Amino acid sequence: MAAARTPGDGPPVEEFASVFRVHEVRTDGDRLLYVGRPTVSADALEREVHPLFREYGYEISLRRHQPAGPTGPGTYALVAEPRTVGVDGIPWTNVALALATVATTLFVGSLWYQGNAVADPASALRAWPFTAAVLGVIGTHELGHYVTSRYHRVDASLPYFIPVPIPPFGTMGAVIRMKGRIPDREALFDIGIAGPLAGLVATVVVTVIGLHLPPVTNPFGVQFNHPLLLQAIAAVTGQQLVYSDPQLIFNPVVFGGWLGAFLTFLNLLPVGQLDGGHIVRAMFGERTETIGAAVPAALFGLGAFQLLGRSSDVTLVWFLWGTLALGLAYAGPTTPISDDGLDRKRFALGAVTFLIGLTCFTPVPVSV
Incomplete structure (x- = not known):
């Protein structure tokens, strides 16, 4: 022995x-x-x-x-x-991706400010408010996950930003990698909900700032439709989201808020490994799989409705996310080690968060 x-x-x-x-x-x-x-x-x-x-x-x-x-x-x-929690050494991959995303958002931001970073590199520097807004909202969301993971002593990576040098944002967001097991439903709930709540705060702040800045000429000729959250912020602050001149569009800083609202809604979809999937798994236990199975059907249905009824405003985003949700539903949610029930306060917070997430939804995000 x-x-x-x-x-x-x-x-x-x-x-x-x-x-x-x-x-x-x-x-x-x-x-x-x-x-x-x-x-x-x-x-x-x-x-x-x-x-x-x-x-x-x-x-x-x-x-x-x-x-x-x-x-x-x-x-x-x-x-x-x-068990290690936190950063061990210099996370070179995270740093490189973050710097690359700064570069791609500066490049795209220069186009929003009527410049071209290729022909005029100095125009990229003038786009720093756009970069700060977009990366600030995305980074705050991921920081919420990371800090809460540290609090619950679950090993997680720093954010991996995803650079994409094409308009309108110059990035596909960011992710963190959970390397440790989730001990219980409380930890799963807290880690899942911290990102959307932190991101929502950043979204409101960035939107308020951007609405007080002057509009710019729309360089791409597309219309961005606004969720109820942004409309409410504009109404409360007395600022414009839509201009009578079709050539004008809100200041690029507002795009940080627009993107934050859009990503919040997508992340709160109650399926698989998304933040919403973590939250409903903590709230409802194994019944989550039934909820998750309905998400792809709802997204495909939304895409089909637009295809049949609003052909001029068709967007493929819901078909794309319906396919992704189908894979996430098949993979299933994260299962904590201890599956004891969630307390009422967290349950109520989860319900309120999903209601707020609905204010971030717009059926047709972008129209041509």
Whole structure:
């Protein structure tokens, strides 16, 4: 039998002997291997040992160690790996993508300000308000996820920005990568909802600032339709979103708010690994799969309605997102280790957040 105190100062075997019979404890680099056999199902074992190993600073996984054979039943190994939360060294990939996205948004922003960064590099510098607005909203959204992940001691990457050097935004947003397991529904809910709420605050701030700046000449000849949230902000501040001169369009800074509202609605779709999928999984448990299955149908239906009834304003965005939602629904939501129910305050906050998300929706985002 292994010693009561294992190498690397991991948890003593006596603390989980009721669910896993340990035959041997060994080290493999900085990992600990508890070799033996579980006495309960894999899910029950994980629910029991995961909080214990987290307290000792380890992430745990169950792996087959030796298959069953003539000499006896097979064995398993509880593999404990040191848990790290936060940045380890300089995240060069994140830095490179962020700088590239600054460059692409400056380039696109120069076009909004009637310049051309290729012919006149100085015009890119004049587009810094557009870049600050767009990246500020996107970055604030992802920072909400990252900070909440740190709070719940779930390992997550810094944001990976996605540079795209084409109008109207110069970016496809940003993502963070969750590298640690979600311990419970509360953590899943908090991490999922923090991004949209933080992004909504940034969206309101950027929109208010942009509405007080002068309009510009529309360089692309497309019309951006406005969700109820932006219309409400304009009404409260007494500023214009639409101009009588068809050649004019709101200041490019407002695009940070427009993009923030649009991304908030998309992220709150209650399916799969999207923020809305995390929230409804925390709120409704396994019933989430039924909700998620309805999302692709709703998006395809919206696209079909526009195709049949509003041919002049057809947009493929809902067909695109319907296809994406179909894949997300098939992959399923994130399952926390502990699946205990959510408290009423969080449940209410989730419901309010989805209602606010509806104010970010516009059936036809862009018209030609």
